[in-house]
Amino acid sequence: MSEHPYSRHSIEGDKKTKWICGCFETVDGFFKFCSNHNDTLKKAIEAQIDELDMTIVVDEKSA
């Protein structure tokens, strides 16, 4: 039983791009944002999703 199946201890070694503020992208396309940008970028991504007219699947098993 793993409490944190998605945690990675080796992420430090996998950085591809790191910005001076602390944000970075890993080699496998994972973005980690610093505390300054996390909130802003989350809002920006949500706004983009609205623009893309993506549908949020709330409940798949109600069929």
Ligand SMILES: [Zn+2]
């Ligand atoms: Zn940042």
